[in-house]
Amino acid sequence: MGLTLEAIAKIAGVSRSTVSRVLNGGKGVKESTRLKVQGVIDSVNFQPNVAARGLAAGNTGIIGLVIPAGVSALFSDPYFPQLIQGISSVANAHDQSVMLWLAEPDYEERTIRKILYSGLLDGVIVSSMVIDDPTVQSLHESDIPFILIGRHPELEVNFVDVNxxxxxxxxxxxxxxxxxxxxxxxxxxxxxxxxxxxxxxxxxxxxxxxxxxxxxxxxxxxxxxxxxxxxxxxxxxxxxxxxxxxxxxxxxxxxxxxxxxxxxxxxxxxxxxxxxxxxxxxxxxxxxxxxxSTSRLGSKTLEILLDIIANPGHLPRQVIIEPELVIRKSCYAEEFRVEGG
Amino acid sequence: MGLTLEAIAKIAGVSRSTVSRVLNGGKGVKESTRLKVQGVIDSVNFQPNVAARGLAAGNTGIIGLVIPAGVSALFSDPYFPQLIQGISSVANAHDQSVMLWLAEPDYEERTIRKILYSGLLDGVIVSSMVIDDPTVQSLHESDIPFILIGRHPELEVNFVDVNxxxxxxxxxxxxxxxxxxxxxxxxxxxxxxxxxxxxxxxxxxxxxxxxxxxxxxxxxxxxxxxxxxxxxxxxxxxxxxxxxxxxxxxxxxxxxxxxxxxxxxxxxxxxxxxxxxxxxxxxxxxxxxxxxSTSRLGSKTLEILLDIIANPGHLPRQVIIEPELVIRKSCYAEEFRVEGG
DNA sequence: CTCCTTATTGGGAGCGCTCTCAGTATTAGG
DNA sequence: CCTAATACTGAGAGCGCTCCCAATAAGGAG
Missing domain, CATH: 3.40.50.2300 (Response regulator)
Known part of the structure; x- marks a missing residue:
C-alpha cells in the first residue's frame, strides 16, 4: 500500500538514503542503525515500490519469458510447464520475477517492441525453436540481455540446448x-x-x-x-x-x-x-x-541469463546438455538393463 | 532503447505533455498535431518506459498470476497451460502483461508481500483451490484487486469457477x-x-x-x-x-x-x-x-478482473460456469448420443 | 471588430527510489 | 589534546512519465 521509503526514514529517525542503503545490502551503515532501520522495515512490512526502483536504478528484477507464436500450439505439452517450473524456481531463489509472454500471431509485433523498449525487463528468455523467428532477430539487434532455449541455426547468440x-x-x-x-x-x-x-x-x-x-x-x-x-x-x-x-x-x-x-x-x-x-x-x-530434464534446462537457462546480466560483454554462452538413454519395454534387448517395472 | 517522451516532443516540435496525450488516447489534441506526433512515434518506434509510467500514473498494466505452492505439484497437468493460454490471450488483447508466480513453500511469505506491496501489479489472479490458502487471506485484507479461479469456501471474494x-x-x-x-x-x-x-x-x-x-x-x-x-x-x-x-x-x-x-x-x-x-x-x-473449457475459464477470469480494476467497489463478482456432459465410450447407453468415433 | 468561451498546449510538480557528493561524527595517530 | 583519516549520514538531483493548471490560440456571439 502506501508506505514509502521516506515514511520509514521518518519512523526510524534517519534519512531516506540510509533506509535505501539498508534495503540494498546495508554496506556502509553502522550496525546499530542498520538494526534499527531493519526493525522498522520488518515491523511495518515495508516493500519498496518496484516501479520507482526500476526507474531510479535502471533494473527491475524482472525477466521476460517469451513463448513465440509458432510453438504456442504445443503449449499444453508437459514440456512448457516443466520449463516454467525450472525457471520459476531459480527466479524465486534469486528474487527475480518472471513475466510470461505467450506471443500470438496478431500481437507478435507489439510484443517484440514492448519487450525491447519498455525498459521493464532486465533480460529475456526465448523458448525459440522455430527457425527464422523474428523475435530472435530483433533481440539480437538490440542490446537487451537474452538467451535462447534451443540453439539458433545461424546467429551467434547465448543459448542452452539439449544435444x-x-x-x-x-x-x-x-x-x-x-x-x-x-x-x-x-x-x-x-x-x-x-x-x-x-x-x-x-x-x-x-x-x-x-x-x-x-x-x-x-x-x-x-x-x-x-x-x-x-x-x-x-x-x-x-x-x-x-x-x-x-x-x-x-x-x-x-x-x-x-x-x-x-x-x-x-x-x-x-x-x-x-x-x-x-x-x-x-x-x-x-x-x-x-x-x-526440462526443468533443469529451464533453471540452467535462467542461471546463465542472470550471469549474463551481471557480467555482460562475454562471448556467447552456449551450453549443450547431453540427453540420456532410458531403456524401457517398448524397445530393449536382453543385454541392456531396463528401467522400471 | 534510450528514447524518452521528451526526445519525441523535441523532434515533433511540441511539448512533453502533448506527446503524452497522444500516447494515452489523444483526447484534447488537435487532429493535425496528433498525426504529426504519432508519425514521429511510429517512425522511431518509441515505446514509453513502463516503470516511469507506473510510477507516475499508479498503474502498470501488469497482472499477477499466482499458482500457490499447494498445487504446483499438479502444474504439469494440461490444466495450467490451458489456463495460462486463456489468460494470456485476453491479456494480449487488452495490452496487459502477465507476471507468473509459481509460489514455492520456501518463498511463499515473501511472495505474498511482494505481490501486495511492491506496487507493480494492477491486479492479481490466484489459481487458488487449496482451502485455507494464506495468500487469499492476505489478498483479501489488502486493497489490491484480485480474483480467484475456483470459489472460496468462506470468504466473500471475486471468483470464477466451474460448477x-x-x-x-x-x-x-x-x-x-x-x-x-x-x-x-x-x-x-x-x-x-x-x-x-x-x-x-x-x-x-x-x-x-x-x-x-x-x-x-x-x-x-x-x-x-x-x-x-x-x-x-x-x-x-x-x-x-x-x-x-x-x-x-x-x-x-x-x-x-x-x-x-x-x-x-x-x-x-x-x-x-x-x-x-x-x-x-x-x-x-x-x-x-x-x-x-479451461482456457475459457482463464479468459473469463481476466476479463472480470479487468472490469474490477476499471470499476471498483462493486459487490463480489462471482461467476459460475456450468460444465457439460460429454458422452463417449467409457460409459454410455444406447439412448444417449455418443461423441466422436 | 471586440469580448467571452472553448479547444489546445506548455510548464511545473511530483510519483518513490537510487546515486553522488558533501558534511559530520568517530577513531587513530602523533 | 590536536590533526588526519575513516566511517556514517543526509541532502539534492534526477530516472521518464502523468496530471493539474495556467497560458495561449481559435472560434462565436454580439
Whole structure:
C-alpha cells in the first residue's frame, strides 16, 4: 500500500538514503542503525515500490519469458510447464520475477517492441525453436540481455540446448542394436531446430550402421499426439521394424495407431521416443526414450541469463546438455538393463 | 532503447505533455498535431518506459498470476497451460502483461508481500483451490484487486469457477442412468474446493437415486495419474460397476489399473472422468467426462478482473460456469448420443 | 471588430527510489 | 589534546512519465 521509503526514514529517525542503503545490502551503515532501520522495515512490512526502483536504478528484477507464436500450439505439452517450473524456481531463489509472454500471431509485433523498449525487463528468455523467428532477430539487434532455449541455426547468440543431434543418433543406434534394420522416424516440425536436429541424428545413425535412407520411412508428426498417430498410419504400409518418434507425445500417438493395427510393441515393432515425458513411464508398454530434464534446462537457462546480466560483454554462452538413454519395454534387448517395472 | 517522451516532443516540435496525450488516447489534441506526433512515434518506434509510467500514473498494466505452492505439484497437468493460454490471450488483447508466480513453500511469505506491496501489479489472479490458502487471506485484507479461479469456501471474494458440485452430481447420475448401481469415486484432494465439490456432487447424486453411500467406495487419487491408479487398485476388491474419477488424469490411471485387472471398460465396469482434458478423447476407450473449457475459464477470469480494476467497489463478482456432459465410450447407453468415433 | 468561451498546449510538480557528493561524527595517530 | 583519516549520514538531483493548471490560440456571439 502506501508506505514509502521516506515514511520509514521518518519512523526510524534517519534519512531516506540510509533506509535505501539498508534495503540494498546495508554496506556502509553502522550496525546499530542498520538494526534499527531493519526493525522498522520488518515491523511495518515495508516493500519498496518496484516501479520507482526500476526507474531510479535502471533494473527491475524482472525477466521476460517469451513463448513465440509458432510453438504456442504445443503449449499444453508437459514440456512448457516443466520449463516454467525450472525457471520459476531459480527466479524465486534469486528474487527475480518472471513475466510470461505467450506471443500470438496478431500481437507478435507489439510484443517484440514492448519487450525491447519498455525498459521493464532486465533480460529475456526465448523458448525459440522455430527457425527464422523474428523475435530472435530483433533481440539480437538490440542490446537487451537474452538467451535462447534451443540453439539458433545461424546467429551467434547465448543459448542452452539439449544435444538433439547426438540424442537422435544415440536412440536410433539403439534401435539398430536391438535388431531393427528397417527403421522409420516420425519427425518433429522441420522448421524447429529440435525437430531438425533429431532427424539429422537419425540420418547420421543410419549412415553409421550402413542402413539405407528412404524418404518413405520418414513422416512428419508435428510434435503432437494426433500428428504421431497420423504419421504412424502413414508409415505402416512400409513395414518398418523399428520407429523413432522424435518426441514421446508423438510416440504415444504412434502407439495408438500400432495398437489399432494389432501390432505388438516391441515384439512386432520397436518404438522409441524422445524427452522422457511423464507419460513415457506410464504407458503400456513403457517407452524407451532419451531423457532430458526440462526443468533443469529451464533453471540452467535462467542461471546463465542472470550471469549474463551481471557480467555482460562475454562471448556467447552456449551450453549443450547431453540427453540420456532410458531403456524401457517398448524397445530393449536382453543385454541392456531396463528401467522400471 | 534510450528514447524518452521528451526526445519525441523535441523532434515533433511540441511539448512533453502533448506527446503524452497522444500516447494515452489523444483526447484534447488537435487532429493535425496528433498525426504529426504519432508519425514521429511510429517512425522511431518509441515505446514509453513502463516503470516511469507506473510510477507516475499508479498503474502498470501488469497482472499477477499466482499458482500457490499447494498445487504446483499438479502444474504439469494440461490444466495450467490451458489456463495460462486463456489468460494470456485476453491479456494480449487488452495490452496487459502477465507476471507468473509459481509460489514455492520456501518463498511463499515473501511472495505474498511482494505481490501486495511492491506496487507493480494492477491486479492479481490466484489459481487458488487449496482451502485455507494464506495468500487469499492476505489478498483479501489488502486493497489490491484480485480474483480467484475456483470459489472460496468462506470468504466473500471475486471468483470464477466451474460448477463442480452440479458437475459431479450430473456425471454420477449419468452412471446411474447407464445402469450402474454400485458406484465408486476416486476423489481429488479434499483440501481443494474442486475436489470437495465434485465429491459432494457424487454424494448428492447417490442420495437422489436412493443409493447407499459407503466409505469403501471412496478413494483419494490426489488429482494425479499415479494416484488414480492406486485408488482404483484399492477400489477393485469392492467390485464397483461404475467409477467416477474426479479428473480425467486420474481416470487414465484408473483405466490402467482396470486394464491390468483384465476388466473391460465399459462392459465390465463403467468409468467417467471430469475436465475433458485432451487425453479424454484420445484414450481407449474414449472417456465420458464433464467438459470445462479451461482456457475459457482463464479468459473469463481476466476479463472480470479487468472490469474490477476499471470499476471498483462493486459487490463480489462471482461467476459460475456450468460444465457439460460429454458422452463417449467409457460409459454410455444406447439412448444417449455418443461423441466422436 | 471586440469580448467571452472553448479547444489546445506548455510548464511545473511530483510519483518513490537510487546515486553522488558533501558534511559530520568517530577513531587513530602523533 | 590536536590533526588526519575513516566511517556514517543526509541532502539534492534526477530516472521518464502523468496530471493539474495556467497560458495561449481559435472560434462565436454580439
Amino acid at each position: 538433439n543431434l547426438s540424442g537422435g543418433r544415440a536412440i536410433t543406434s539403439f534401435l539398430y542394436r536391438c535388431g531393427c534394420r528397417r527403421i522409420a522416424t516420425i519427425t518433429g516440425p522441420q522448421n524447429m531446430v529440435a525437430g531438425l536436429d533429431r532427424f539429422n541424428g537419425y540420418c547420421d545413425a543410419l549412415t553409421v550402421h550402413g542402413l539405407p535412407f528412404s524418404e518413405d520411412l520418414v513422416a512428419d508428426g508435428g510434435f503432437t499426439e494426433a500428428g504421431g498417430y497420423a504419421a504412424m498410419k502413414e508409415l505402416l504400409p512400409m513395414e518398418p521394424d523399428g520407429v523413432f518418434a522424435a518426441s514421446d507425445i508423438m510416440a504415444v500417438g504412434a502407439l495408438r495407431a500400432l495398437g489399432e493395427a494389432q501390432l505388438d510393441v516391441p515384439a512386432d515393432i520397436a518404438l522409441v521416443g524422445f524427452d522422457d515425458a511423464p507419460v513415457a513411464a506410464r504407458i503400456k508398454p513403457s517407452l524407451t526414450t532419451m531423457r532430458q | 463442480n458440485l452440479s458437475g459431479g452430481r450430473a456425471i454420477t447420475s449419468f452412471l446411474y442412468r447407464c445402469g450402474c448401481r454400485r458406484i465408486a469415486t476416486i476423489t481429488g484432494p479434499q483440501n481443494m474446493v474442486a475436489g470437495l465439490d465434485r465429491f459432494n456432487g457424487y454424494c448428492d447424486a447417490l442420495t437422489v437415486h436412493g443409493l447407499p453411500f459407503s466409505e469403501d467406495l471412496v478413494a483419494d487419487g490426489g488429482f494425479t495419474e499415479a494416484g488414480g491408479y492406486a485408488a482404483m487398485k484399492e477400489l477393485l476388491p469392492m467390485e464397483p460397476d461404475g467409477v467416477f474419477a474426479a479428473s480425467d488424469i486420474m481416470a487414465v490411471g484408473a483405466l490402467r489399473a482396470l486394464g491390468e485387472a483384465q476388466l473391460d471398460v465399459p462392459a465390465d465396469i463403467a468409468l467417467v472422468g471430469f475436465d475433458d482434458a485432451p487425453v479424454a478423447a484420445r484414450i481407449k476407450p474414449s472417456l465420458t467426462t464433464m467438459r470445462q
